[in-house]
Amino acid sequence: MDSVLHFEIRPTAEQEKQLFHTFDLCRKLYNYALDQRIRSYKETGKGLTYRDQQNMLPAFKEANPEYKAVQSQVLQDVLRRLDRAFVNFFEKRAGYPRFKDKLRFRSITIPQSDVRRNFGKEGYIYIPKIGHIKLNAHQAFDPSKVKIINVKFQNGKWYTNLTVETDSKPPVSDIQLAVGIDMGLFQIAVTSDGEQYENPRWITKSEKRLKKLQRRLSQKHKGSQNRQKAKHQLQKLHDHISNQRKDYLHKISHRLVQKYVLICIEDLQVKGMMKNHRLAKSIANASWNRLANYLEYKSRRFGKTLVKVNPKNTSQKCSNCRQIVKKNLSERIHQCPYCHVVLDRDLNAAINILQAGLNMIA
Numbered sequence: 001m002d003s004v005l006h007f008e009i010r011p012t013a014e015q016e017k018q019l020f021h022t023f024d025l026c027r028k029l030y031n032y033a034l035d036q037r038i039r040s041y042k043e044t045g046k047g048l049t050y051r052d053q054q055n056m057l058p059a060f061k062e063a064n065p066e067y068k069a070v071q072s073q074v075l076q077d078v079l080r081r082l083d084r085a086f087v088n089f090f091e092k093r094a095g096y097p098r099f100k101d102k103l104r105f106r107s108i109t110i111p112q113s114d115v116r117r118n119f120g121k122e123g124y125i126y127i128p129k130i131g132h133i134k135l136n137a138h139q140a141f142d143p144s145k146v147k148i149i150n151v152k153f154q155n156g157k158w159y160t161n162l163t164v165e166t167d168s169k170p171p172v173s174d175i176q177l178a179v180g181i182d183m184g185l186f187q188i189a190v191t192s193d194g195e196q197y198e199n200p201r202w203i204t205k206s207e208k209r210l211k212k213l214q215r216r217l218s219q220k221h222k223g224s225q226n227r228q229k230a231k232h233q234l235q236k237l238h239d240h241i242s243n244q245r246k247d248y249l250h251k252i253s254h255r256l257v258q259k260y261v262l263i264c265i266e267d268l269q270v271k272g273m274m275k276n277h278r279l280a281k282s283i284a285n286a287s288w289n290r291l292a293n294y295l296e297y298k299s300r301r302f303g304k305t306l307v308k309v310n311p312k313n314t315s316q317k318c319s320n321c322r323q324i325v326k327k328n329l330s331e332r333i334h335q336c337p338y339c340h341v342v343l344d345r346d347l348n349a350a351i352n353i354l355q356a357g358l359n360m361i362a
């Protein structure tokens with residue numbers, strides 16, 4: 001697991017100008033490469049890969065000599081960002097990649113660092129082609145463990161994010177046998193290895209019918225025979241949906257308990273206290289509680305371990321670098337400004353839940 005250190009840097013006026021110029025060149029390259037991909041697909045029916053585009057870089061630099069002012073690795077990272085945007089799109093974690101304006105391109109990344117060069121001068125960080133920039137390192141770190149340097153401009157200030165290797169990785173075998181499960185509004189459950197359990201369509205359909213019947217009931221006269229009949233119908237449908245739901249939750253919980261040895265979920269009692277109670281959530285809430293119950297008793301029955309973790313920050317924390325990335329419920333994608341990881345919101349939460357569970361039993 002890597003962690004990211006977040007420091008303020010103080011470029012000189014001249015360096016600042018160069019950094020902004022670099023952002024602008026990188027942004028233009030990003031947009032150019034995106035255009036290339038769109039065009040290639042339109043004209044040949046085939047998309048371009050990261051490799052294809054990387055191979056075009058030398059010719060691009062030849063035609064646009066101003067790009068000699070930017071380190072090659074920084075340009076390669078721009079193409080990699082675009083590639084990630086496409087991967088996220090194809091894997092349905094994000095929308096189609098968009099062209100970026102100046103406000104949306106405010107960082108550069110230097111993928112590999114040459115320790116002696118980057119941190120050879122005390123109190124400074126060396127950024128190729130820009131020079132030594134004053135670094136306000138309020139926290140000690142081992143320069144030899146720095147893997148990625150990211151420079152960004154945010155709220156009128158300059159920062160560097162250093163991705164530092166930390167060697168607290170749990171053994172691989174444990175990861176495969178352990179799972180974190182996020183229970184959400186859009187999907188009943190998302191696992192830390194990316195499996196999604198959706199609300200089945202037949203349930204949504206039945207629920208629509210339920211609403212219709214409820215409306216019909218409210219229109220009938222009190223005490224009338226028709227009302228009695230409608231009430232009976234409603235109750236029947238209600239039971240039917242409830243059974244469908246239980247059946248589905250049994251299937252999910254059975255599968256999960258068969259597949260894993262350690263199952264980590266959020267402690268819903270703690271979560272419940274933090275959530276405000278809106279009517280729309282009540283159905284989801286009931287399902288979560290039921291799924292949690294099923295997982296609990298099935299785990300016990302099959303000799304598996306169920307861990308309930310504190311739900312605090314499971315959706316806000318970046319599962320890659322552990323920084324807090326605030327987002328409201330409508331934001332479905334976790335896009336980390338610190339380490340640039342882009343993940344489905346629920347998947348990010350599920351990984352955090354797994355990590356919290358592994359920490360608890362460690």
Ligand SMILES: [Zn+2]
Nearest residue numbers: 318321336339
């Ligand atoms: Zn991150």
